[in-house]
Amino acid sequence: MIAKPRTGPVPVESGRTPGERAHQFRGSLGRFATGVAIVTFDGVTKRHGITVNSFTSVSMEPPLVLVSIARTAKAHDELAGRPFTVNILGAEQRHLAMHFAGRPGPEPLWVEGGTAPRLSHVLAYFECKPWAAYDGGDHTLYVGEVVDFNYRSGDALAYANSTFTTIPESQLGMEDLL
Numbered sequence: 001m002i003a004k005p006r007t008g009p010v011p012v013e014s015g016r017t018p019g020e021r022a023h024q025f026r027g028s029l030g031r032f033a034t035g036v037a038i039v040t041f042d043g044v045t046k047r048h049g050i051t052v053n054s055f056t057s058v059s060m061e062p063p064l065v066l067v068s069i070a071r072t073a074k075a076h077d078e079l080a081g082r083p084f085t086v087n088i089l090g091a092e093q094r095h096l097a098m099h100f101a102g103r104p105g106p107e108p109l110w111v112e113g114g115t116a117p118r119l120s121h122v123l124a125y126f127e128c129k130p131w132a133a134y135d136g137g138d139h140t141l142y143v144g145e146v147v148d149f150n151y152r153s154g155d156a157l158a159y160a161n162s163t164f165t166t167i168p169e170s171q172l173g174m175e176d177l178l
């Protein structure tokens with residue numbers, strides 16, 4: 001049989017166009033439910049904050065955590081080699097997630113941390129010294145060594161499928177099992 005000449009977008013190996021593939025890659029990643037955090041630090045001339053859901057714990061000893069920051073983000077270059085805080089948001093702090101994701105609202109309350117600035121009344125925080133930075137394609141993986149941390153009680157802010165949701169405190173708290 002003679003193959004018909006191909007018209008329109010070139011399908012990729014699974015029958016998806018590059019555009020469909022990118023869309024479905026994002027959609028697949030979005031099925032991984034996460035918390036929501038804000039990375040804060042003092043840059044050369046100003047204080048930065050960027051909303052992330054790429055926060056991951058890495059190591060207990062030494063205590064290391066990781067965030068993945070897009071190379072296109074304004075904060076990307078200045079974060080290299082600087083102390084930073086990962087602020088974990090509570091359920092009522094959705095506005096902070098939006099504020100530091102390009103939808104500014106009223107200026108939030110800041111706390112002068114011992115190592116890096118942080119946001120007031122977050123659910124948990126990790127103040128970090130810079131440990132390493134790794135190439136992550138169009139992102140950079142910034143690993144920090146945790147030098148101070150704490151948490152409070154409260155419901156958690158979560159993010160899944162491009163939507164904010166909350167996890168009640170009653171469903172948190174596995175500490176007795178770990």
Ligand SMILES: Cc1cc2nc3c(=O)[nH]c(=O)nc-3n(C[C@H](O)[C@H](O)[C@H](O)COP(=O)(O)O)c2cc1C
Nearest residue numbers: 050051052053054068069070073074100101102159
């Ligand atoms: C819930 C949520 C999670 C995000 N996670 C990340 C992330 O892990 N890494 C990242 O680089 N940007 C992430 N972003 C996008 C950045 O927050 C956003 O692009 C950034 O604030 C834009 O900053 P700029 O305009 O100052 O460059 C996320 C945004 C939202 C709303």
